[in-house]
Amino acid sequence: MAKYRQPGYQDRDRESKNQEPRGEGTRKPPPERTSGPPRWDHALGPKPVNLPGTRTVSRCAQCGTVLDGTATLGTCPKCGFELHSCKQCMYFDPGSRLECMQPVKERVAKKDARNECASYEIRVTREKETSTPASLRPNDARAAFENLFKK
Template sequence: MDRDRKYRHKGYRDAESQDKKSERKPDAPRPPKQEQFGPRTPRMVGTVTRGRCANCGAVLQPGFDPNGRCPRCQFELHSCKQCRYFDTGAQFECTQPIPERISPKDAKNNCTFYEFRMTVEKDTAPTSYAHAPSAAQTAPVAPRHNDARKAFDDLFKK
C-alpha cells in the first residue's frame, strides 16, 4: 500500500493503483525448480525411528525382543501400553476390533493385533543411537585429572 493513501477500503483512489500496476513490467519467466537429491543440508535435523518404553521412556536398542522386558525398569514390552493400537479414547482402549477389553493394560498378553509402537523423533544427539558403538566395543578410559591444567599451561609456554 502507498503511504500517502489515507484509507484502505476498495474504491478509494483505485485509479492510482491501477496506473502503477500497468506501468510495472512483467516478471521474467523463472526456471523450473530442481529437486534436490543427496544428503540433507547441515541445517536440517534428521529423524530417526526409535522404540521407547512406555513406562520409563528408555530408548530400546535396535533389534530388541518385543516379547521381552524393558532393560531399565523390567516393564513388559508385549502389553497394551506398548502397542501401536492402544488409544484411551477408543472402545476397549484399542483401535482394533477386539471382542472384549483386555485388562490390565500394563501386563503381558497374547493379543493377535499387537504391534510395538515405534516413534519418529528428531535426531538431536551428536551421534545416532543406531550407529553408536556398544559398551562392549569401547574400552573404559582412565580419568585424566591434569589434562585441563596441562592444556592451560601449554598455552603460555615459550
C-alpha cells in the same frame, strides 16, 4: 458506491452477480493446470516422511528407555516392564472403544500386563536426532568462560 464504502477485491464479483441469473450451470470450471509440480494423489497413501536428522525408535512406555529391535517380545532391560502389553502397542488409545484402535472382542483389564493379543505391534516413534558432542574435560566450560575476560 456507498458513502464510506472502500473498494475491495469482491466488488467486481458483486456487480456481475447482480447481472447474471441465478441457477444451475452458472459456475465456471477451474482453470486447467499447465505447469508446476504434479499434485499429490491421495489414492497412493500418505506422503513419505523425509525429515533430516531423525531416527525411528521404540521406547519403553514405563521408563522411556530406548529399546533395540530384538526386545519386542521380552521385558524392558532397565525397569522390567512387559513389552507385549497394551501400553506398549501402537494401537493403544485410551479414548477409543475398548481402548484399542483395532476391533477386539473384549477389553483387556490390565494395560501394563503381558497379553497375547493377535494385533499387537510395538509402538515406533520418529524423533529428532539431538545428540551433541560431549566435552572431553569438565573444566573446558570454565576455561572458555575465563578466556572471555582475559586481557
